[in-house]
Amino acid sequence: xxxxxxxxxxxxxxxxxxxxxxxxxxxxxxxxxxxxxxxxxxxxxxxxxxxxxxxxxxxxxxxxxxxxxxxxxxxxxxxxxxxxxxxxxxxxxxxxxxxxxxxxxxxxxxxxxxxxxxxxxxxxxxxxxxxxxxxxxxxxxxxxxxxxxxxxxxxxxxxxxxxxxxxxxxxxxxxxxxxxxxxxxxxxxxxxxxxxxxxxxxxxxxxxxxxxxxxxxxxxxxxxxxxxxxxxxxxxxxxxxxxxxxxxxxxxxxxxxxxxxxxxx
Amino acid sequence: xxxxxxxxxxxxxxxxxxxxxxxxxxxxxxxxxxxxxxxxxxxxxxxxxxxxxxxxxxxxxxxxxxxxxxxxxxxxxxxxxxxxxxxxxxxxxxxxxxxxxxxxxxxxxxxxxxxxxxxxxxxxxxxxxxxxxxxxxxxxxxxxxxxxxxxxxxxxxxxxxx
Numbered sequence: 198x199x200x201x202x203x204x205x206x207x208x209x210x211x212x213x214x215x216x217x218x219x220x221x222x223x224x225x226x227x228x229x230x231x232x233x234x235x236x237x238x239x240x241x242x243x244x245x246x247x248x249x250x251x252x253x254x255x256x257x258x259x260x261x262x263x264x265x266x267x268x269x270x271x272x273x274x275x276x277x278x279x280x281x282x283x284x285x286x287x288x289x290x291x292x293x294x295x296x297x298x299x300x301x302x303x304x305x306x307x308x309x310x311x312x313x314x315x316x317x318x319x320x321x322x323x324x325x326x327x328x329x330x331x332x333x334x335x336x337x338x339x340x341x342x343x344x345x346x347x348x349x350x351x352x353x354x355x356x357x358x359x360x361x362x363x364x365x366x367x368x369x370x371x372x373x374x375x376x377x378x379x380x381x382x383x384x385x386x387x388x389x390x391x392x393x394x395x396x397x398x399x400x401x402x403x404x405x406x407x408x409x410x411x412x413x414x415x416x417x418x419x420x421x422x423x424x425x426x427x428x429x430x431x432x433x434x435x436x437x438x439x440x441x442x443x444x445x446x447x448x449x450x451x452x453x454x455x456x457x458x459x460x461x462x
Numbered sequence: 463x464x465x466x467x468x469x470x471x472x473x474x475x476x477x478x479x480x481x482x483x484x485x486x487x488x489x490x491x492x493x494x495x496x497x498x499x500x501x502x503x504x505x506x507x508x509x510x511x512x513x514x515x516x517x518x519x520x521x522x523x524x525x526x527x528x529x530x531x532x533x534x535x536x537x538x539x540x541x542x543x544x545x546x547x548x549x550x551x552x553x554x555x556x557x558x559x560x561x562x563x564x565x566x567x568x569x570x571x572x573x574x575x576x577x578x579x580x581x582x583x584x585x586x587x588x589x590x591x592x593x594x595x596x597x598x599x600x601x602x603x604x605x606x607x608x609x610x611x612x613x614x615x616x617x618x619x620x621x622x623x624x
Contacts, residue, residue, distance in 0.1 A: 199482070232505075296593075298594055377506075
C-alpha cells in the first residue's frame with residue numbers, strides 16, 4: 198500500500214471539510230472494498246476521511262411505512278435488525294448474503310451504494326424499492342443515481358448520509374453468488390407496491406445494475422414466477438467474463454427473478 | 463507517524479504507526495502477538511480474524527489507525543489463568559486442526575458466532591458462518607464438530623450459572 202494520511206471525521210460537515218484537505222482524498226467507512234484495493238495498489242488516495250464514527254450517519258428507523266437506514270449502518274446490522282425484518286425481510290436477506298460475517302461487520306450500506314460495483318447486492322434493492330439516496334445536500338432517486346459501472350450521480354465531495362424507501366407490500370431477493378468471491382454473478386430484487394412492480398438486476402448487466410422493464414410489465418398483471426416464463430433478456434446487454442458468458446447470465450436473470458418472486462414476502 | 467492507542471486483550475497499548483499500517487501488522491510486529499496470522503493478504507482466508515469492539519473483523523483489511531480507541535481481542539486473549547477457552551479446548555478434543563495455520567482465525571470466528579447465536583447454533587449455521595475462513599487441511603468436518611461442541615458446552619455453562 199502506498200502512503201496515505203488518515204483523518205477521522207466527527208460529523209458530516211467535518212467530513213466534507215476534511216475531504217478538501219488532500220490532493221486525492223477518499224471517504225472510507227468499513228473499507229471492505231477500498232482497503233483491499235489500496236493494498237493491491239489499484240487505488241492510492243493521498244488522504245482518507247473515516248466516516249465510521251459519524252453518529253448522524255448511523256441507525257435504522259421505520260416510521261409510517263418509511264424505512265430510513267443510515268449510510269454507516271453495517272450489513273450485519275441490516276441483516277439482524279428487527280425493524281427491517283418486519284418492514285422488508287428481503288433486504289435483511291440480501292444483507293445476510295454479502296461477503297462473509299467479518300465483511301458484514303465492517304461494510305456499510307452507504308459504501309456499497311456509493312461504490313456501485315456492478316456485482317454488489319444493494320444497488321439492485323435500491324432500484325427495485327424506488328429508494329431515495331439522501332446525501333448531505335440533496336435527495337437523489339435511485340433511478341437517477343446509478344449511472345454506470347462504478348459511476349454514480351454523486352459529486353466529488355458529496356456524502357450519502359442515508360437511504361430511504363417506502364416499505365413494499367412484497368419483496369424478494371435471489372442471488373447466484375460467485376462461489377469464490379460471493380459477489381453476485383446475477384442477483385434479482387423484486388418489489389411489489391401500490392404503484393406497481395419494480396425489478397432490479399445486479400451482477401449481470403454490462404452497464405451495471407438495471408431495471409428489467411419486460412419483467413416489470415409481466416409481473417404487474419400477475420405477480421407469480423410463471424408470469425416470467427415468456428420474458429427474455431438480451432445477451433447483448435449482459436456481462437461476459439471467465440465466470441460466465443452473456444448467454445449464461447441472460448438465463449440466470451430469468452431463473453433468479455423467478456426464485457425472487459417465489460420467495461417474496 | 464501517528465500515535466495510536468487501543469485496548470488489546472484487556473491491556474491498553476500505544477504505538478507509533480504509519481497511517482497505512484494494517485491492524486494485523488500492528489498486532490504482530492509492534493505488539494509481538496504473532497498468533498494472528500496473515501494467510502492470503504487478499505481479504506479472503508480469515509486467518510487474520512480478531513474481534514474489534516466485540517465483532518469479528520479481518521485485521522488485514524483494517525488500518526491500525528481505524529482501530530484506534532477500540533477494544534481488540536486476539537487469540538492470545540482467550541485463555542484464562544492457563545486454562546484454554548472452551549472453543550480452544552473443543553478444537554483440541556475434536557481434532558479441529560491439522561497444520562494449525564488457520565486455527566487462530568477459526569477459533570476467533572467460532573467465538574464470535576457462539577456470542578451471536580449461543581445454543582441456537584446448528585451445523586448449517588456454523589458452515590454458513592465459516593464462509594470467510596479457509597482451511598486447506600481438515601475438510602472442515604472436525605472444525606464444525608468442535609464449534610458445535612463448544613457452543614453446547616458454553617450454553618450449558620451459562621444455564622448452570624443462571
